[in-house]
Amino acid sequence: MPETGLPAAAESKTGNEIEADTAVGEISWEDGNAVMDLALTMLSPDQRTAFLHRYIQRSGxxxxxxxxxxxxxxxxxxxxxxxxxxxxxxxLRSF
Structure with a gap:
């Protein structure tokens, strides 16, 4: 193991990515509230904007x-x- 105590595969990940890996393993994908909380916690502001835009696009x-x-x-x-x-x-219309 590297000096950080993390597996080699996790060595190049950021803190948020490591937290997300841990959190993803702990949530139920059937719990929409938990999935949304994880996404909004782990994504940067730009990523959250893209996430929400994509959701609206995917709704059809x-x-x-x-x-x-x-x-x-x-x-x-x-x-x-x-x-x-x-x-x-x-x-949005007044920006």
Whole structure:
């Protein structure tokens, strides 16, 4: 093992990459909250932007994105989300 105590394969990885490897092994891919928390914690700001843009692209349509954003949410939570998305849309247009 190298001086760091890490396996040779991990020697060239950054701290975040090593933490991500560990965290990925500990989360359930069926737990969407955990997966999102991991992604937002481990990605740089530029990577988070690309991640979110790609998610929207992959959803395929406004209807599919709406379904993903609203599935199983009570009306109060949908209203809160709509307020947030409305404010985001307004600010995106003013950049």
């Amino acid at each position: 349509s406004t209807e599919a994105l709406l379904a993903d954003l609203s599935r199983d949410l009570p009306q109060e939570k949908r209203n809160q989300l709509a307020d947030i998305l409305g404010a985001v849309a307004e600010r």
